[in-house]
Amino acid sequence: MSETWVIVEQRDGNIRKATFEMLSEAKKIGDEVGAVVFGKNVEGLAPEFAKYGADKVYVVEGDLFAEYNTGAYVAQLAAMIAEYKPNAVFFAHTFNGRDFASRLAQKLEAGLATDAIAVELSAGKGVFTRAIYAGKAIAKVEVATSPVLATIRAGVMEVAEAAGAGAVVKPAIAATDADVYQNIKSFVPTVSARPDLTEAETVVSGGRGCKGPDGIKLVENLADMLGAAVGGSRASIDSGWLGHELQVGQTGKVVCPNLYIAAGISGAIQHLAGMSSSKFIAAINTDPEAPIFNVSDFGVVSDLFKVIPTLCTELKK
């Protein structure tokens, strides 16, 4: 039976939610599902993948794979593809995933659909829906080179538990030190008690209407009550109220949470590009004509400085 592989994203044993989303999607297709995990001491993670449908777990362990580096990971995965011939390989559309998939695709002289939001897979062929022009249009792209390669947008696919056998497979190690061409000097995690912007179930974003750090504090308070991530429009990032990595939009992060709350954000087209595919959208804005209301499920025309504190009290009740 042919296999659909999902490339696991993990750091220090913390698995990104996108991995489970891809496993669940792969399971729906009906072929065998293989989770491919790279790292150091990662075999213990295998049952996690089995819970979401992985029939096999390919474990690639060693110092060489301790941290993502394109050269070694690509050399290893290319060798595994040659040996096991999966029908398709899915990557998360993340910093690492798109880098990995692009370099692998070129090495295999294969096609690749990136940032897919819908998948139709059959033997030797995949049709992927992609958002283009910052979500203003969509394109359906067919990949028929082997294996079928795609990166999948985080937050779109539903996670569903489904038992898989989770049989551990240890492929031969084909990559060597000579394959490494990026010398990783350091990785400094963003210190935040809040969830990652692109993984969060809820995102609360503040814009120029927050008027300064005090307004942003209100946004943060609301976020913390909801266990949400904090984001911002470019106006609040350029003003220095929030870090660059928190910008939502065309030139920032694309987020797809269950609930997105925009406070003091007008809804410029470049901002909408990053959040309009959220499941539910709420907006707080004093201007009834603000374009953010065109994409909102629930809009309140009011002052965020008055609404957010009361909202927090109401939610606590």
Next chain:
Amino acid sequence: MKVLVCVKQTFDTEAKIELKDGKIADAGINLIINPYDEVAVEGGIQLKEKKVVDEVVVLSAGSDKAMDAIRTALAMGADRGILLKQDTGADEYARAIALAAAIKDENPDIILAGHVAADDGSSQVPTRIAEILGLPHINVITNVEVADGKATCTCEADGGTLVAEITLPAVISSQVSWNEPRYPSMKGIMQAKKKPVATVDAVAADNKVTIVEYGMPPAKQAGVKIEDEPDVCAAKLADWMLNTVKIEVK
């Protein structure tokens, strides 16, 4: 040392997208340099100002229209341009093959690009170019220091900041937060007209993927909008969050 910057001409980010005969209509659309590539051009010019490199070349693949993008980069301060003529349905693979061939002829020490195009947005081209040329690459940088034939790049990775060193020549793609691109000055615009731009033909390569169809995203249903006293607004919003969205409060 020489830096070559890959510049894609894209639709203005404000552009309204419509379909015509099943394709994205481009009539009357204002065209700009992809915002990430503008940052890469600025990065290249700054390397020259710091005397790290002595020449900045810009390369754009597309139709004759892409000449405008090249002229804008020249007006910002790049030294010369290359227009790679390729306006027929090339996919990311074919595009990368053509760009890589043109880059090879130039033999630059540093190849800069944007990490993603604001229109097609595949985030594939720079990494594919690196693989074709057998060069190291690094993506989404917010800073680069060049010394002793090496580039030390700071990257906006998921969940943190990564610092990695690569040996030149290499392909490096930019994040917008790397720098603030300059506006071309009047003098720059005048000078750009005299700067050399070569036109070269793209090497042909077969596509690896096909577009089945273009479409428009499903229209969003109009939601509820309430105008009332802040307390009433807050109570109704809380009610919607708890009962419709079914949010959990910590």
